[in-house]
Amino acid sequence: MPKENMTRYAILGLLASGCTSGYEMKHTIDTSLNHFWKISFGQVYPTLKRLEAEGLIVEEVTDGERKQFALTKNGHAELARWVAEPSVELPVQRNDLLLKLYFARHASKEVTLQKIQEHARLLEERLETYQAIDAMIRSYPDSNDAVYWLLTLDYGIRKTRALLDWCDASLETLEGGN
């Protein structure tokens, strides 16, 4: 099965949500989808061009500053097809911290403890960000999408909490072990 290019669908989906220009899409991803997605301008603009060539989107007559696009009928169908398609398997997510930990015999215990502590600090920062976004969404519960947005956030929050617990338990194990 040839891998599908997810970037296409991120862009189609954002277009369907009212993000009309490349610049705006990048900004929305960086602020609202940043807990599970990211993108660079080097992907955005070429992908928009390709989607237009495939007839999935069209450029709107643009009076203003930004180049505006809109979904075509085909584009909307393609988005709906992809959204409905089941996810096949769990990806293996490479994890630098765990790779280092797996080989931690080659480092001092202090250094390893520090690494986990630093990891915990980053996780707490992230958790606070998530909770702030959560509060923000809940204060504007108008949108049709709000339920789904909150679900994706909850995913991040639960995962982050579990990893914080792991940090605590690991520190205890390593400190206790000597």
Added chain:
Amino acid sequence: MPKENMTRYAILGLLASGCTSGYEMKHTIDTSLNHFWKISFGQVYPTLKRLEAEGLIVEEVTDGERKQFALTKNGHAELARWVAEPSVELPVQRNDLLLKLYFARHASKEVTLQKIQEHARLLEERLETYQAIDAMIRSYPDSNDAVYWLLTLDYGIRKTRALLDWCDASLETLEGGN
């Protein structure tokens, strides 16, 4: 900061743990590090070649069938340097399921529920695998590395459990919401 290539260090680390041939490294990663790492032969052999050119590893005189390598002094130093180096930041891990969920307004509720159920099924499978490996390591606790291996596994177990909880909660939210 120019990104470092982790594959190099995975290979150096495995060499330090007694995996001497490319074939064996790939096999070890697929069986023992597969909860947080993966690799392909298309990376292994070119990377070995490059590491040898850089003087971090040397080919041993090989009587047998497999090409054997060993860490040089420089190679060991480079591994130790990398292991001790702190991890800078939390990576954004792209997540197809969440991307689909974020745009789930464009799919039927049944399809979305199914996707989450299927995800839960895969997570349970994975959890069982983790627990089996955990038991296996605990039954041979001889190794110096066992503590660290168990920590990396615990990471996977806690994360997987948290995501299973998320699946349950999400299913409830979506079913209840209508």
Added chain:
DNA sequence: GGCCGCATGTAACGGGTTACATGATTAC
């Protein structure tokens, strides 16, 4: 002798990041 599995290797390709280039508008 022919087939199968092991082991090593390479080439083509695709996705993604980074750095750079360019115009247009706004700010002072």
Added chain:
DNA sequence: GTAATCATGTAACCCGTTACATGCGGCC
């Protein structure tokens, strides 16, 4: 008018996957 920021775009490069190629040993 020139500096900064917005907005679009492109090219070079790196990493990783996939598919293919090759030689070797054992097996029946």
